[in-house]
Each structure stands twice: as structure tokens, then as C-alpha cells.
Amino acid sequence: MTAREIYEVLREKFGEEVVTEFQEENVDPPAVVVATEKVAEVLTFLRDDPRTLFDSLMCLSGVDYEDRMEVVYHLHSMTHLHKVTVKVRTDRENPKVPTVEKVYPVASFHEREAYDLLGIVFEGHSDLRRILLPEDWPGHPLRKDYVYPDSYHGIKV
Amino acid sequence: MEIERLPESDELLINMGPQHPSTHGVLRILLRTDGELVTGAKPDIGYLHRSLEKIAERVTYAQFMPFTDRLDYLAAANCNCAYAWAVEKLAGIEVPERAEYIRVIVCELNRIASHLIAFGAFTADMGAFTPFLYGIRERERINDLFEMICGNRLTYNYARIGGVSHDLPDGFLDELKDFLDYFEPKIDEYNQLISYNKIFVHRLANVAVVSKEDAIAYGLVGPNLRGSGVKWDLRKDEPYSVYDRFEFDVPVGFGEKGTVGDAFDRYMVRIREMKESVKILRQAIEQIPDGPVMAKVPRVFKPGPGEVYFRAENPRGELGFYIVSKGGTSPYRLKIRTGSFTALTIFDKVARGHLIADIIALIGSFDIVLPEIDR
Numbered sequence: 001m002t003a004r005e006i007y008e009v010l011r012e013k014f015g016e017e018v019v020t021e022f023q024e025e026n027v028d029p030p031a032v033v034v035a036t037e038k039v040a041e042v043l044t045f046l047r048d049d050p051r052t053l054f055d056s057l058m059c060l061s062g063v064d065y066e067d068r069m070e071v072v073y074h075l076h077s078m079t080h081l082h083k084v085t086v087k088v089r090t091d092r093e094n095p096k097v098p099t100v101e102k103v104y105p106v107a108s109f110h111e112r113e114a115y116d117l118l119g120i121v122f123e124g125h126s127d128l129r130r131i132l133l134p135e136d137w138p139g140h141p142l143r144k145d146y147v148y149p150d151s152y153h154g155i156k157v
Numbered sequence: 158m159e160i161e162r163l164p165e166s167d168e169l170l171i172n173m174g175p176q177h178p179s180t181h182g183v184l185r186i187l188l189r190t191d192g193e194l195v196t197g198a199k200p201d202i203g204y205l206h207r208s209l210e211k212i213a214e215r216v217t218y219a220q221f222m223p224f225t226d227r228l229d230y231l232a233a234a235n236c237n238c239a240y241a242w243a244v245e246k247l248a249g250i251e252v253p254e255r256a257e258y259i260r261v262i263v264c265e266l267n268r269i270a271s272h273l274i275a276f277g278a279f280t281a282d283m284g285a286f287t288p289f290l291y292g293i294r295e296r297e298r299i300n301d302l303f304e305m306i307c308g309n310r311l312t313y314n315y316a317r318i319g320g321v322s323h324d325l326p327d328g329f330l331d332e333l334k335d336f337l338d339y340f341e342p343k344i345d346e347y348n349q350l351i352s353y354n355k356i357f358v359h360r361l362a363n364v365a366v367v368s369k370e371d372a373i374a375y376g377l378v379g380p381n382l383r384g385s386g387v388k389w390d391l392r393k394d395e396p397y398s399v400y401d402r403f404e405f406d407v408p409v410g411f412g413e414k415g416t417v418g419d420a421f422d423r424y425m426v427r428i429r430e431m432k433e434s435v436k437i438l439r440q441a442i443e444q445i446p447d448g449p450v451m452a453k454v455p456r457v458f459k460p461g462p463g464e465v466y467f468r469a470e471n472p473r474g475e476l477g478f479y480i481v482s483k484g485g486t487s488p489y490r491l492k493i494r495t496g497s498f499t500a501l502t503i504f505d506k507v508a509r510g511h512l513i514a515d516i517i518a519l520i521g522s523f524d525i526v527l528p529e530i531d532r
Binding site: 025026029055056059061064072074078081085104105106108130131132133134 | 202208210214246374461475489498
């Protein structure tokens with residue numbers, strides 16, 4: 001299936017309130033933007049539906065766009081050999097996205113990383129802690145407005 | 158960090174690492190044990206975090222190349238090339254054929270070098286020290302070859318956006334041929350020496366079994382995925398560069414000495430992959446065309462707005478770059494997805510129910526490299 005066909009399938013299944021946008025130009029693989037609170041349902045559908053069967057989550061990334069936060073899921077099907085990107089948007093001041101670790105267990109560490117570096121809270125995550133930085137590190141470095149600290153525990157950085 | 162613990166039991170919490178010789182770097186694992194039995198394992202990572210993704214947002218595309226060397230120091234050439242391919246895909250750059258062949262040559266050479274370390278370190282972890290020296294001996298010759306190409310032995314910084322920094326030196330292909338003739342029989346020697354050694358097999362067979370379904374769901378990639386019997390290799394199934402021009406097999410685990418997906422299967426996949434890499438290298442030597450090694454890339458390199466996710470098959474599996482460009486001279490966002498990072502996701506699940514000594518086999522068979530995890 002092409003990404004556009006996958007978009008049509010999703011649109012038919014979830015309606016246009018949930019599946020809001022399709023990005024094709026200069027986006028590889030093409031992306032479908034879905035409603036944030038429905039992301040786990042959409043990914044479960046994409047994983048289980050015989051037409052799509054997206055069994056592997058290649059990558060999960062958080063991106064700070066200065067006016068919003070985005071979480072990007074890159075999906076791939078080892079059965080049908082097709083790909084699609086799913087994106088959700090969330091408020092930048094209070095970023096919250098439902099976890100998908102029950103759908104794709106590999107998401108668990110990726111989500112912890114996005115929480116650590118961007119401050120995105122994944123609701124329902126079983127173990128949402130910092131993963132790369134020390135537990136008491138102030139701030140989230142990959143945010144565009146991150147202020148570099150002068151020192152950490154008296155050590156100049 | 159906390160780990161849940163049953164009250165009034167004989168369970169003991171043990172810190173394995175960060176300074177433990179068999180954790181392959183600074184990996185700390187919090188083990189919950191009941192006697193010798195592991196009932197829970199939580200990896201604690203980040204000791205080597207250098208914020209490469211943040212650095213990428215502040216340097217130009219070309220300046221980020223040497224940082225990719227430091228992703229996976231055992232396979233720096235693969236990381237260089239993967240990054241270059243990702244940026245080229247983003248910007249739509251055509252790379253000269255000769256450069257693509259050179260990239261394939263350095264990638265496969267580096268894959269052999271990396272698997273030799275994996276093989277050596279793993280056998281050393283299992284108590285056999287001699288194979289490590291054998292592996293290092295052959296890797297030394299690969300390092301010499303790399304020194305010939307680019308002057309460096311570990312961090313090559315050889316690929317460029319649009320090609321490679323300079324052409325192969327005179328006589329390199331003959332040296333490479335000599336090395337392949339010398340190296341190929343060595344693989345059988347390793348098998349005689351250790352692979353089918355009874356004690357070694359007993360330590361690995363039926364240990365740390367990962368099922369096919371789990372391997373996919375938990376995002377295992379590369380030899381770890383193939384060890385579980387999934388025939389998936391990006392070089393074959395999603396060919397990039399000139400990989401579609403070579404004939405080679407994709408070895409998978411098939412429960413040779415025990416269950417499909419056990420530590421022994423993962424180990425054997427790596428041994429067999431070295432043979433396949435030799436095959437690819439021989440074909441590349443035959444096929445390599447003459448010509449330029451660098452495309453015309455503007456001095457101030459600014460790819461248009463857009464985003465791309467590109468993945469390449471590294472010795473440790475899929476290395477993915479997600480690059481978001483807003484048209485500037487540096488990436489707006491660059492996320493690096495590495496094979497070792499996702500391999501740790503399944504760690505707790507697999508470790509449960511094993512003996513502490515088997516945890517060493519588990520870590521070694523996943524062949525993780527810590528700088529790649531912590532980035």
C-alpha cells in the first residue's frame with residue numbers, strides 16, 4: 001500500500017476529526033497527522049489490520065517546533081514492506097501524549113528518552129524516568145529554549 | 158533508581174557495573190536476585206551521554222560527520238556512511254558510482270572488524286581468552302588497511318556528503334585482496350577453535366532465547382533479529398547504495414544447538430556474516446568502476462525544508478537517522494536510532510529466570526556498544 005492509501009484507510013476508519021492531515025511533499029516516508037489522544041488506538045489498528053500490519057516501530061522521536069511539540073512514529077511492515085510516518089502534536093508548555101508501549105514495547109525506552117530530552121510526558125507509561133541524563137538534571141536540553149546551566153553539583157560545565 | 162522488591166524475601170539487589178569488564182563499557186544493570194537466579198534486571202544507561210543530537214543542531218551538516226565516528230567506535234565507517242546517505246537522501250544528491258563502491262568496501266571491512274571484536278570479546282566473557290587474541294590479530298590488519306585509506310585506525314571521518322574525502326590509494330585493492338585470501342580460512346579456524354567447543358556451546362545453547370515475535374516487537378535489529386530466525390537484512394530487503402549489485406546470503410539462526418533465537422544462534426549469525434562480507438568485498442573489487450569520488454555539493458550546504466528517515470544496516474543492526482530540515486545550514490532536529498539502544502528494551506524480559514552467569518552471555522550475545530546507546 002502507498003502511504004496515501006493508508007491515509008485513506010485511516011480516514012475511513014477514524015474519520016476526519018482524528019486523522020487530520022496528510023504530508024507528502026519532502027516528507028519521507030509520507031506522514032499522517034492524527035489526534036493526540038487517539039494515537040494508541042490508531043497505532044493498534046495499524047498494527048493489527050490485515051491490510052496494514054505495521055509490526056515494527058522503526059523509530060520514535062520528539063521534535064520541538066517552537067510553537068508546538070510533535071511526536072513522530074516511523075512504522076514499517078515486514079509483511080507488506082510498506083512504511084508510513086504517524087505524527088501527533090501537543091501543547092508546548094504542557095506536552096502530554098498517551099504512551100504506546102503496550103502497542104510497541106520498543107517504544108518504552110524511546111519515550112523515556114523523549115521525556116528526558118524534551119520533557120514530553122507519556123501518560124500511562126510504566127516507568128517514566130530520565131534515561132540519559134542524571135535524575136536531578138535541570139531542564140530538557142533538546143528544547144529550543146533550553147538555557148545551558150553554568151554548573152552541575154559545583155562542577156563547571 | 159528503584160526496582161520493585163518483594164517484602165520479607167531473600168531477594169538481593171546487586172549492582173552489575175558500571176565498571177564491570179563484561180558489560181562492554183559503562184553499562185550499569187540493577188539485578189534483583191534470589192540466590193543465583195535473576196528475577197529482574199534494569200539497565201541504567203547514560204554514563205557516556207555526549208548530547209550528539211543537541212550538537213547536531215548547532216554545527217553544519219558537514220561538521221557533524223566526525224561526531225558520527227563517535228557513535229559506534231567499532232564501526233565508525235558504517236556510521237559515517239549511514240549519515241552521509243541520510244543527508245544525501247534529504248537533499249537529493251547523486252553520488253558518483255565509484256564513491257558508492259568505496260563506501261561499500263569500507264562498510265564491509267568495518268563490519269568484519271566489528272564482528273571480530275564481538276566474537277573476541279564474547280568468547281573472552283565466556284572464559285576463553287585465546288580467541289580474543291585471534292580476533293584482534295586479524296582486526297589489526299583491517300586497521301592497517303583503514304590507515305592506508307584515510308590515515309586513521311579507529312575514527313575515520315572518511316565519508317563526505319556527496320562521496321568520500323579522497324580516492325583509494327594506489328595498490329589498496331591488491332592489499333585488500335591479500336587480506337581476504339588470508340582472512341577467509343581464518344573463519345573456519347575460529348569455528349574449529351571455539352564455536353563448536355562443547356563447553357562454549359553449553360554456555361550459549363538455550364540461553365537468553367528471544368522469540369521471533371518478541372524480536373520484532375521489541376525492535377531488535379541486525380544480527381540480533383536474524384538470530385531469532387527473521388530473515389531481514391536492509392542490504393538485501395531494502396537495498397540502498399549499490400548493495401543490489403552483489404550476491405550474498407543472509408544467515409539466520411535456526412536453533413543449531415538448541416532453541417531458535419538463543420545466544421548461540423546470535424553468535425553464529427555474526428560468524429557467518431563475516432563470510433558474506435568477504436563475498437561482497439570480492440565482488441566489489443571486481444566491479445569497482447573508475448571515476449570521480451565526490452559529487453558537486455555547494456560549499457554552503459543548505460538542503461531544502463523537509464524531513465527524512467533513513468536507515469542502514471550496521472554491524473549492530475539498523476542505524477536510523479531522522480533529520481528535520483528547515484532549510485538552514487544545520488539540521489533542525491536530528492534523531493539517531495541505534496541498534497544497541499533498542500536491544501536494551503528487551504533486556505529485563507529476557508534476563509528474568511536466568512542465572513547471573515548467563516547474564517554475561519546475554520549481554521555479550523547482544524553485542525552492545527555503549528557510546529551508541531548513550532549518544
